[in-house]
Amino acid sequence: MAELLTTPLHRLHLDMGAKMVPFAGYDMPVQYPLGVRKEHLHCREHAGLFDVSHMGQIRLHGADAAKALEALVPVDVLDLPQGKQRYAVFTNEQGGILDDLMIANLGDHLFLVVNAACKAQDIQHLRDNLKGDVSVEVIEDRALLALQGPKAAQVLATFNPKVNDMVFMDIQPVEIDGIHCVVSRSGYTGEDGFEVSVPAEHAESLAKALLAYDEVEWIGLGARDSLRLECGLCLYGHDLDTTTTPVEATLIWAISKVRRADGERAGGFPGEAKILDQIATKAVSRKRIGLVGQSKAPVREGSKLFDADDNEIGVVTSGTFGPTKGMPVAMGYLPPEFIAPGTEVYAEVRGKKLPMTVEKMPFVPQRYYRG
Template sequence: MTDTLLKTPLYQAHVDAGAKMVPFAGYDMPVQYGLGVKKEHLHTRDNAGLFDVSHMGQLRLKGANAAAALEALVPVDIIDLPAGQQRYAFFTNEQGGIMDDLMVANLGDHLFVVVNAACKEQDITHLQANLPEDVTLEVITDRALLALQGPKASSVLSRLAPQVADMVFMQVDNVSLMGVDCIVSRSGYTGEDGYEISVPQDKALELANALTAEDEVEWIGLGARDSLRLECGLCLYGHDLDTETTPVESSLLWGISKVRRQDGARPGGFPGADIIFEQIATKAISKKRVGLIGQTKAPVREGAKLFDADNNEIGVVTSGTAGPNAGKPVSMGYVKPEFAALESEVFAEVRGKMLAMTVSKMPFVPQRYYRG
């Protein structure tokens, strides 16, 4: 099995660090290290964790019309994205479903796009089929991607490049780290302050070793990455988002830029716009993504069915964790809209028992992005 899996440039470093490796999105990836998932989670919240996310897809879009071409595929303002900034976006299909979520950065002379590992081949094909001839798509194959996350990430990385301390959330820049040209954004997937660093793959190990040599930094695996993002209300594609679910149903209306809305300056123009606008106007949807807090100590995991007090099935849990920082089990999932109001009580079926849960606001723990 391992022989058929792809490996990131840091594979051997994970093995040497005692990682438990598992298949993930076609790659052999570290799910946890010696600390274990819970301690890795807590360490990231208190100090700084280093994540290998080199399995993600890194792309460049070049050409005078690159922003307009990408904007035709996402309900996000790309044309007016300032140089040195990045934005969260998602590809939609003709039914308004979400094909993938992604990050788009304007590096001045091109757009730098990061897509999910499990979707990258599909996304590349989608872009190739829809970009005009005057826009060039370059698939980056010679760079690794690291994420340094946590309240001490800034002090650690600024030892290598003092200017990163002045960056704010969602800023991006070309930064020299240890004499190597890197693309650094102040962003991440944990809800904490931190950075994502695109580094030439032949320099990735040197940079990773320098970062993990700092007292504040530990390697962190996919297990804690999942519980960290869930506590902070961040979706995982293929679990909380999919092609059958629209941004309205998935509570991602904030991800549709004002200028792209029906009454905006550049309304619609993206796949499924009419369906999405109709859902916004009529609120006629069959499900809604919500946060859920368990009333017992038992975690409620992905796949657990949700019921009302009369034992009618009303939805499903799409992500769940014990909530190391929340101090209680937290999940997200989809319920029928009439059960989506805050404080609604629903019941999750876990091993034949009905466990009470309360519909709650997300994030479950505060996001701590640095906004200056």
């Protein structure tokens, strides 16, 4: 087996008693002594600190950067205002999703954050397919911290009150604790919060400065997963993959109107024919849906879904017990005739068929700060 990579905060995780597991080629903390459930609830009620330094940070330079990137994603990059970021997906020629990512306009360059598991292939995809005056710079010397929860802004503002003026999806250079950082008001928990790109050599000191607040606790991958699932957020490689289109994944909102069939810059991205046809006709064989369990038993990824007549109709792609929701939550794919909220289906768990109900996502309200 290849040796696991580590983030700049690896030693601190060990010092804090983290339980470490392999994740996307990295040795990552899955939980701390507090435990997954308490970490989850602490983030919902106060503020949680996440090490997401395993994710890929990339800069695109050059006069053609926005135009070139727009040829790879169904998102409006050309008109992305400076100081703003957008969620996007890389698509393939069949309309499937290669990865999901964040794209930000920092004025003199575009800043991208991609998933750890897809980092190498995304970088190669960019290098192979970006046309014109554009260069790809892979950022190797920065860590990435996420501070999430209702107390996140209160804590971060003690270092620089400037962050109080930011709203959801804003991004800008901000000095935090005397360190030059790039801060976005965004995250992966459904809560208000920030992601902070920080020079690797200052990551540990910044993490310790944030953890000095009673409101802040380390949060591991276990609670990160339950937090994002409760808020209906997809995980690439589970809820999204190369065989799934954005329309099937109910991510039409991530396809900018200007890139749709009636937009002035319609199409021009891989898989446009299939994706635009699915938008126009609404003809898909399956859609991503939310499910809640009627028992206490969590329903895990890979569980098959059945109708009342015992016909196999779909599959669970993410599932766990939702500590805030107080019941099992899952997402998966079902044919269109089964996606109406209130529809009852059955998940197969250890040979038993457990009843689940289709429910509109998010299961827990998202609390992004929009001003």
